[in-house]
Amino acid sequence: MYGKRAQDTAPATHFRCDRVCRVNGELFFSTRENTLEGPFDNPQAAAREIQAYIARMQLVSLDR
Secondary structure, eight states, rough: OOOOTTTOOOOOEOOOOEEEETTTTEHHHHHHSSOOEESSSSSHHHHHHHHEEEEEEEEHHHHH
């Protein structure tokens, strides 16, 4: 993906990856802030929490 985010000064290549992983058999997702969120019982629960996490981060960025 080649593009420019609002905070970037110049276009750059950004690679997307699967952020859901298993640690000792439990599901977690990693964030850009280098946190590991979880554990979750199933992939659907992880996906719901990912969406909730994104919504929270967008609200935080609006408050700044």
